[in-house]
Amino acid sequence: MTAQPNSTEARDMAYHLHSYTNPRKLEREGPLIIDRGEGIHVFDNSGKRYIEGMAGLWSVAVGFGEKRLVEAARSQMARLPYYHTFSQKSHGPVADLAEKLVGMAPVPMSKVYFANSGSEANDTAIKLVWYRSNALGKPEKKKIISRIKGYHGVTALSASLTGLPNNHRSFDLPFPNILHTTCPHYRTGAEPGQDELAFSRCCAEELEALILEEGPETIAAFIGEPVMGAGGVIVPPEGYWAAIQDVLRKYDILLIADEVICGFGRTGNMFGSETFGMRPDIMTLSKQLSSSYQPIAALMINDNVYEPIANEADRIGALGHGFTASGHPVAAAVSLENLAIIEEKDLVGNVRRLAPHFLGRLNALERHPLAVEARGVGLIGALELEAADGAAAGATGARVGAILQRNGLICRNIGDSIAFCPPMIITAAEIDEMFDIVEASLEQLG
Ligand code: PLP
Numbered sequence: 001m002t003a004q005p006n007s008t009e010a011r012d013m014a015y016h017l018h019s020y021t022n023p024r025k026l027e028r029e030g031p032l033i034i035d036r037g038e039g040i041h042v043f044d045n046s047g048k049r050y051i052e053g054m055a056g057l058w059s060v061a062v063g064f065g066e067k068r069l070v071e072a073a074r075s076q077m078a079r080l081p082y083y084h085t086f087s088q089k090s091h092g093p094v095a096d097l098a099e100k101l102v103g104m105a106p107v108p109m110s111k112v113y114f115a116n117s118g119s120e121a122n123d124t125a126i127k128l129v130w131y132r133s134n135a136l137g138k139p140e141k142k143k144i145i146s147r148i149k150g151y152h153g154v155t156a157l158s159a160s161l162t163g164l165p166n167n168h169r170s171f172d173l174p175f176p177n178i179l180h181t182t183c184p185h186y187r188t189g190a191e192p193g194q195d196e197l198a199f200s201r202c203c204a205e206e207l208e209a210l211i212l213e214e215g216p217e218t219i220a221a222f223i224g225e226p227v228m229g230a231g232g233v234i235v236p237p238e239g240y241w242a243a244i245q246d247v248l249r250k251y252d253i254l255l256i257a258d259e260v261i262c263g264f265g266r267t268g269n270m271f272g273s274e275t276f277g278m279r280p281d282i283m284t285l286s287k288q289l290s291s292s293y294q295p296i297a298a299l300m301i302n303d304n305v306y307e308p309i310a311n312e313a314d315r316i317g318a319l320g321h322g323f324t325a326s327g328h329p330v331a332a333a334v335s336l337e338n339l340a341i342i343e344e345k346d347l348v349g350n351v352r353r354l355a356p357h358f359l360g361r362l363n364a365l366e367r368h369p370l371a372v373e374a375r376g377v378g379l380i381g382a383l384e385l386e387a388a389d390g391a392a393a394g395a396t397g398a399r400v401g402a403i404l405q406r407n408g409l410i411c412r413n414i415g416d417s418i419a420f421c422p423p424m425i426i427t428a429a430e431i432d433e434m435f436d437i438v439e440a441s442l443e444q445l446g
Pocket of ligand 1: 011055116117118119120122151152153154225229230258259260261
């Protein structure tokens with residue numbers, strides 16, 4: 001692409017190192033500059049309209065241009081634009097949000113800690129688990145089990161939890177105390193003839209074998225997303241979380257539910273933990289917490305986690321952890337208003353009501369000759385495609401992603417899977433519009 005001199009594109013290409021982007025490809029092709037958003041749509045700087053089929057990055061639950069969130073930010077900005085939560089300081093919005101989240105929790109939780117990203121929330125969760133083990137006089141209990149294809153972020157510690165090679169390769173990760181167990185993808189993991197329940201038992205047996213091999217007394221926690229998102233939208237098979245939790249209970253291992261994508265309605269209940277019968281000790285939250293209008297994340301911990309940590313911090317003098325923007329007042333005020341909108345508009349009910357239609361249209365895509373599998377739950381799903389004639393892994397997904405974008409739909413290609421996660425305000429007609437574009441685009445693929 002030859003960008004106009006001094007255009008946004010040209011300056012972005014010259015100065016901006018992008019996330020999750022091949023820098024050389026960016027230098028050749030230039031960026032797509034998104035200029036504004038309204039409802040389920042965003043518009044680029046030429047005025048072209050796109051359906052945001054991924055709600056940004058699985059996050060803009062209430063859609064773009066929500067004036068109530070603009071007003072919540074403006075009025076908090078005018079009253080108290082910043083304050084911190086170190087050294088016994090606090091403010092109204094963060095206290096209100098902590099109370100609100102504890103009240104919403106699907107299992108008893110006692111405290112909320114605030115961070116700025118899902119990565120920081122997961123990083124903090126692991127640090128608190130280690131702190132707790134030391135507090136309990138079990139310094140050997142430090143290993144964390146995560147899963148192949150799980151996604152938990154990109155800080156050095158959360159990237160170690162992430163079970164995707166791209167997040168480790170050339171970064172000298174993962175850290176040694178982080179182990180990865182089986183990915184619960186039924187289609188690729190099950191033996192021929194094995195039903196979902198049997199496959200789930202098999203995943204739990206593999207987890208137990210890893211625990212026994214490492215020594216149960218060395219394992220502190222297991223972390224998992226209720227539904228794997230960035231690993232390709234992998235919905236757990238029947239009985240999976242029940243079988244996993246049986247093993248964790250047997251060996252006194254904490255469960256961390258990474259609800260960064262599933263939290264606040266995505267799977268048809270307020271939390272993915274409810275949809276899949278999980279009873280976590282720690283929950284990490286972000287994205288739909290503020291609909292990403294402000295950067296914020298939270299982790300909720302139960303008494304079993306909080307009490308030893310509080311005792312240890314009391315003994316030492318203070319908890320040696322905190323971000324300058326932990327519990328930022330503007331982010332907290334926006335989150336409170338965002339949660340009010342989700343509740344008042346019954347967006348979780350909307351997900352539940354629209355899920356059969358969304359999943360019906362998604363599953364119908366399996367008729368395409370290149371389709372391998374459609375999978376989803378609530379308003380999150382993916383279509384996996386076969387690599388077309390000798391194409392490298394991921395090339396077909398990238399091609400489809402580019403065609404969709406040309407046709408006015410932004411989705412996320414994950415390898416050869418195309419992920420869908422539209423804003424939760426979407427209507428049935430808009431779902432049809434979205435999948436009509438997908439069908440037409442797949443025809444153009446040939
Ligand atoms: N956990 C999950 C399940 C995620 O999907 C993500 C991001 O996509 C993260 C953690 C990391 O969040 P962030 O990008 O805000 O650091």
